[in-house]
Amino acid sequence: MFPEFAVIPAVDMQDGQVVQLVGGERGTGKRYGEPVAAARRWIEAGATTLHLVDLDGAFEGERANADAIDAVLDAVDADVQLGGGIRTAEDAIDLLDRGVDRVILGTAAVENPDIVAEISEEHPESVLVSLDAKDGEVVVSGWTEGTGLDPAEAASRYAELGAGGILFTDVDVEGQLEGVRTEPVRRVVDAVEIPVIASGGVATVEDVRALRDAGAAAVVVGSALYEGAFTLEEAMAAVE
Template sequence: MSAFPEFEVVPAVDVQDGQVVQLVGGERGTGKRYGDPVEAAQRWVDAGARTLHLVDLDGAFEGERANASAIERVVEAVGDGTGVQVGGGIRSSEDARSLLDSGVDRVILGTAAVEEPGIVAEISETYPESVLVSLDAKGGEVVVSGWTEGTGIDPAEAAVRYEELGAGGILFTDVDVEGQLEGVRTEPVRRIVEATSIPVVASGGVASVEDVRALADAGAAAVVVGTALYEGRFTLREAQETV
């Protein structure tokens, strides 16, 4: 099954210390808390979400899955009717496979894919189109380890490489505008869309329904929205209806 046959607005449920948190600019300790992950997830499903974006923030920073039980609870609660993509601290094909075996639709690989690109092909052999490679860019280069280390890699060039390895899509996060509610930049998204033929999921900076529309116009297959939805800047339905 191809990811995102039509454009989707995907609510983010980022988990830190068992609670939903939205970081500003990817900086640890800047987060505002939004309560229990299962309640948040249920709220977005009730509001019409077709897919949820779950991230273990502690896992992303520490390199091992720290909120696995909270994320399992969410996957169980939303059931089969809602797509679930999970990232944060997935560092091996075993980690990825255990999530996919447990009913997760897509795994998000960032640091692991950069450090060991072969892992993408390895997982894709058993689970085709199940890997979203997370390319987080700061100052025009891919960053890893919870956005703390630059790699010197160009995001569009990296996207082409991962497509060749069997990635089912690219999750592109513009870290420079992440969590700031100041709007999006469409140019970096457009560059990746033009370089590859797999779905590109855009993330970072969405503050208005106009931002959602701009990313859709830039060719994104889906947009992940966190802070703007939690802060009530617009509703999920308004975002879906704008495209």
């Protein structure tokens, strides 16, 4: 999936616009323009993978922003991983057939773990299970509902079901530009043999290096890039 450590820009979409939420809280989003423009900007800067999230879909439980997603798929030649509002195997397989490289399942995987195996059977290594942790617990439904699941234990379970990777988001530090916490990431990395993509809290290139050193295969970066804390080129150079 990632032959070498990857820095993946986030393109989170709400109402057809790029936004970044603070701490996963609805209504805290700052807007950054059109998704296609953002996607092109990151590809031109050297990104090989884009992380797309349909925030309306995540909160409402059904896919939205379809036009914006299709426009990005048409506009760029890159690996695309997409999450938000994907609740059924049919939804996921439709997206994979349309050109998405990996689908991200959060709530759907918690409510119906077998969906991971069902999709993976038809599209091996195409499922990233999103484990969003708040106060040490996996949360779902747009980070609004606790599950009682331990992130590392859940990661191991999904790896056994055929997940191609784990997307681990530390919601407590998401979007705050205050730095990362490596210990929660390391716990998940140690629990599985599939790639773990880290997300949440990245504020400096040192944070990017710290997540690589914690064993992550890649890192998703959003607010730090959009706010100009560092450039994508600087982040990529820091982990060469």
